[in-house]
Amino acid sequence: MNILVSLLGSTLDNHGRGEGRWGVWRPSVALAMQEELHFDRYYLLYQPDFRALCRRVEEDIRTCSPDTEVIAEAIAFRDPWDFGEVYSKLYDFSREKNFSAEEHDYYIHITTGTHVAQICLFLLNESHHLPGKLIQTQPTRRNCARGSFTVIDLDLSRYDLLAQRFAVERDNDLDFLKSGIATRNARFNGLIETIERVAIRSTEPILLTGPTGAGKSQLARRIYELKKMNGQLKGSFVDVNCATLRGDQAMSGLFGHKKGAFTGAVSDRAGLLKAADGGILFLDEIGELGSDEQAMLLRAVEEKRFLPLGSDREEGSSFQLICGTNRDLNAEVAAGRFRSDLLARIDLWSFELPGLAERREDIEPNLEYELNRYAEKSGKRVTFNREARKRFLEFALAPGNAWPGNFRDLNAMVTRMATLASGGRIDLETVNREIARASGRHPDAEPDAGLASLLGADYAVRYDLFDLAQLKKVVEICRQSKTLAEAGKKLFAVSRRNKSSSNDSDRLSKYLARFGLDFRTL
Template sequence: MSRRQVVFGMLGTQLDAGEGPGRWQKWRPTVSLGMHEDFLPDRIELLLDERRYAKLARVVCEDLQQMAPGLEVRRHDTYLADPWEFEGVYATLHDFLASYPFQPEEEDYYVHITTGTHVAQICWFLLTESRHFPGRLLQTSPPRKQDGAAGSYAVIDLDLSRYDHIAQRFAQQQLQDRDLLKSGIATRNAAFNAMIAQIETVATRSRAPMLLMGPTGAGKSQLAKRVFELKKLKHQLPGRFVEVNCATLRGDGAMSTLFGHTKGAYTGASSDRAGLLRSAHQGLLFLDEIGELGLDEQAMLLRALEEKRFLPVGSDREVESEFQLIAGTNRDLQHSVLEGSFREDLLARLNLWT
């Protein structure tokens, strides 16, 4: 028994629209699914807002039946409060797929990504790539002339293991990235190579804070610079690399150096100062020996990480700065938390690497 071909898709409220005899001269992507001789689905699962688009859906379904009499169309009333709001669209599609009775041993599945908003198309892609949707992408394209022809289609399989050349390029790029982090030094030390591989994964996919732990002279500053250079090459950080050793920050100057101050904030503050956090906007801030920071500075830093804003010394107006933080320490910060000299919530914000 041949396997059934099942296509999921959203009703195109603009692309699928058309009334009267003239609609047959217009390319309509959902209707075109019933017009390809070499790819004719057995069933279409059509998602739409029935309250608003029932009339359009009825026309599309009737035209599909006319083009392919044996084609089954199942309509699913799917309400999207805002079709351009990512979280809501993703949640709606995710929940729909979670409740759908897939039968992969008997059916092949495709998701039609030509219709729906760009947000919906991205969500379909993510759900397919993560295997929440156990199928492939189906993209249709119009003919060169609007003459009622079927146009063309392409099936896209997101299992990159099928594409050896692409997989090889990814693997080669990973090796180059890790070589950059290691400063070009070849080593067979399994633990070191595993650590570099983990850092490369986090550095290229996340802007989460990182904590590098190791003795003085272990190369924490150099590694932080390499992470910045890697992210710069990938156009992830357009800003600067800013570095400071927190052990050199003392007294009122610590707050001012990190968060800036306004003119007259304290004796000797003869002009405004931006501070390192603002200087690192859209860049990378490396705070070496972060365990030397005072508790007040730690509290300010935590708020800056969570809310991307803070108060310069002497100012009643907040400023904004979005930066990636890499911190370094030669201390056991878990022990410092127990002693009360380091904030537990700040430590929890950092990903640890030794």
């Protein structure tokens, strides 16, 4: 069933008198004259003062389309230019009819009525209270009475050009959140896509979890900058490390204080929540907050109100909260160190950022990013020579390299190498010294050539020193022995004497296999 909702046009629908009215364009009647359209039901909304005009238009609609059921609905507007009143009355109409787009096809006519009424119909259609498609009519010279019509579908994804523009804009937003880094990790890219949608559409708290150095602070700032670019924020980005807040200083720092509230409070202080009004408050390491601060923060997030220390008057601040932590807050709740109600409030949008070791394919593009950052800060452009770059990436991508400090480690390594680079080029020697430093060896100490040839140049970051010391002795014995059995007898002599080992060769083979080695290739 096709159902039309239209407002009676007190001016446009009142054109013409007698038989002459059929020669002029009247929007409400013209809709019933369209050969390509047929409406089974026609809701004609009118103001009571125009009841006579409504009856005349009703009759003319039935004349043009006898099969159309015309339902005239009176809606009284005290002031048809009062947006609040008009929207409220049209909203009530939509709720009363309980239109269902799944059962029928709906058209909302937006040509008649005041501009305010047309805007209200548009908004109700966009919010699906009046579902369906918009229809717009206009007069034409060829058939002046019938005119023409245009159907507008607010599903903008149907419009190819608009869809392309939205796609480009979204790609730009994603690129911005990733600081322009062409990241390759599928999990991280999917995470950023979700964060972009949430950042643009929501003002609810966001919780960023993940290991230290995974980029939580930087991402929080990029979310702020993205929202500000889109005109969604007017306030500042306030970055707070909760691990630095203790005692009265924590309360005072967050919520402010009045002069004399405690020893040392020599003047009023607004507090960081107030500073974030209209912007974003980023609480890094939120798991470090004390219980009293947690309780006050919960109220501030829910009610946008808080009480500064020493004050009997509440302050207000409307901010979006982003929290960061490397702790398991559910475990903290279980241990009684974190409020369950606060966690429930800040955990609506929770995103776990993977560490660098889980995003090894992103190391190479991040390497370029770190070099660019160094250039911006120092004013000096530095690059790797080919051999040095290859060597560093071998080290960086090695499975045994855990990157415990994540991007902070990468930034520190690049900064050191770039600073020591001669002539703006990082050479192999500089890279090897940095790898030695990262591997826990003295930079001037020579690597073990024997183990390096067997296990790879990055062996020192993949195996514990304990295992390497043992393996070095085992390899030495194997190389001195003619057969696997002979090496096994030497290595497990005590076990043989005590009869605690029955197959020395098998035992030795399994040990070497742990390192990907075979006796025949030693």
